[in-house]
């Protein structure tokens with residue numbers, strides 16, 4: 001995804017990020033290397049964004065093929081360009097599709113920060129993901145969770161209309177996974193500094209643009225938007241919302257979905 005003309009247009013956010021979920025990229029590579037040990041041949045990425053996790057997975061497993069689905073054409077185009085740069089074009093298909101229409105089974109399913117694409121309730125999303133995973137297969141599941149249930153005054157300044165029901169506690173995620181036919185193989189909770197790097201990375205290229213275009217007609221509106229977003233983060237979910245990467249193994253037998 002290229003910047004549009006920086007003289008006339010505010011750039012899209014997220015261009016400074018390697019992927020659209022919180023994690024140190026080096027830690028992601030260690031998770032990918034661990035998943036690669038089972039040599040999955042068919043990989044699905046649900047809500048792939050620009051498919052960074054899928055592309056790293058395919059690079060780590062020679063001969064594996066992958067499908068990524070997302071609704072955002074601009075992100076899919078960014079992923080296709082990255083696939084081309086990494087020589088992966090003939091092993092990956094990035095498809096504009098609603099995750100709820102997916103069928104078939106895969107050796108490895110990736111669903112990172114995208115469970116809402118399948119269901120608002122994590123347990124229902126985990127059941128749907130079990131249905132997309134072959135017996136003995138793996139799921140890499142990235143999900144936000146409450147580190148501590150936030151009090152009303154913090155919820156008030158989070159994203160519009162935030163409620164306690166918007167996320168869950170980590171033990172509840174793991175219990176929901178077990179109920180949906182998964183066993184927990186590995187767990188990485190991101191640190192506060194990984195979250196901070198993600199939040200800053202989301203808007204970094206827009207902040208840089210503002211520094212270079214302080215007198216631009218769109219600058220004042222962008223500055224207000226970024227200031228509001230930063231307050232929602234630092235006075236809202238900062239320190240309350242965690243993010244975990246779970247490696248889950250599918251139990252044999254009939255799928256729960």
Ligand SMILES: C[S@@+](CC[C@H](N)C(=O)[O-])C[C@H]1O[C@@H](n2cnc3c(N)ncnc32)[C@H](O)[C@@H]1O
Pocket residue numbers: 019020021046047048049050051052053069070071072075097098099100111112113114116117118
């Ligand atoms: C937080 S982003 C995570 C992207 C990617 N998994 C990553 O970690 O870089 C969530 C993604 O889910 C996608 N998404 C949301 N609803 C969807 C749906 N119904 N079908 C497919 N993708 C969806 C969004 O467009 C977005 O790219």
